[in-house]
Amino acid sequence: MRQPSVATIGRVGKTPFVLPTPPHTRHAAPRGHIERAHPTVGILVCAALFAVDAAAQKTAPPDAGAYPNRPIRMVIAFPPGGSNDMIARFIGVRLTAKFGQQIVYDYRGGAAGVIGTEIVARAAPDGYTLLFASTSHTMNEVIRKVPYDTLGSFAPVAMFGRGPNMLLAHPGLPAKTLPELIVLAKASPGKINYASTGIAGMHHFGGELFKRTAGVDLGHVAYKGGGASSFAVLAGEVPLMFSTMPLAMPFVRTEKLRALGVGGATRSPLLPAVPTLAEGGARGYEFTVWWGLVAPAHTPPAIVTRLNTEINTILRDADAAKQLATEGAEVTVWTPAQFGTMLAENMNKWKTVAREANIRAE
Secondary structure (H helix, E strand, O other): OOOOOEEEEEEEOOEEEEEEOOOOOOOOOOOOOOOOOOOOHHHHHHHHHHHHHHHHHHHOOOOHHHOOOOOEEEEEOOOOOOHHHHHHHHHHHHHHHHHOOOEEEEEOOOHHHHHHHHHHHOOOOOOOEEEEEEHHHHOHHHHOOOOOOOOOOEEEEEEEEEEEEEEEEOOOOOOOOHHHHHHHHHHOOOOOEEEEOOOOOHHHHHHHHHHHHHOOOOEEEEOOOHHHHHHHHHOOOOOEEEEEHHHHHHHHHOOOOEEEEEOOOOOOOOOOOOOEOOOOOOOOOOOEEEEEEEEEOOOOHHHHHHHHHHHHHHHHOHHHHHHHHHOOOEEOOOOHHHHHHHHHHHHHHHHHHHHHHOOOOO
């Protein structure tokens, strides 16, 4: 059997006592672990010194001045292929260049983001485990019991951007415009389905809000993530879907899907001929998607500030902002406090929507 590489730290007579060189894994081996040693006083003293050193490191706050000195894990609480994935990688590759440390993407989809979010809530508050958060982050707690406090378990770090959602249709749907869809849906209640990224996820909220404001009854088909729901509509399995603009725009540009309306208060400059959903007949409809970064609560303020500063520097770059805007994401440069205020306001909004639209986790 291949033996682990070791680092000799002392010798008793002719026998060295050693520490294994920790492998490059997610979690470094505990300092002070002695593989083998003779039961002598010298060795016990050495072990005690290592134990004291390990305990001191465990209780000491992270050194913000040296941050980061190893890779940073960014948990994405949804499967690859959606707008969360796209924007996380857009930011991550630029943070990697600035920090000189790799941003590692850890996809933990499930339960509309609850599974991945819980992982970060329980992580050490040292700046090395972060959550890529989006609109669903402030929705989950209002319709289900979650194993964390959406506001209390996290430290807001930075906002990346925001943009309207969109209602898209397969080209084979007879309705070519939003008013035509509303007429068709009212004539066939419950027979036209829309796809979402998951039960009680943000596009489920968007769909139920549309049903309420347009006065129609649509069926809901939940998929696991934006990639899966997009493929279903492209294949004609479901005729409609609610989506984010970064995910939808490539399909709209290539005419593989038809944009029936955007969920913002005003029309999108990317699609000036496409009406807002409110203009098209869903009076009062407004749905804005956002993307940002949060850390476990009690992360040192200096680390939060460092992350916020570097991210905002990225977002202020004209080329980066233009690239995001081309995909339908409006850059938002905020302080952690401003981002935190928005999170609280967002939760209050979705509590009202969930109550009025009777949205529940099934």
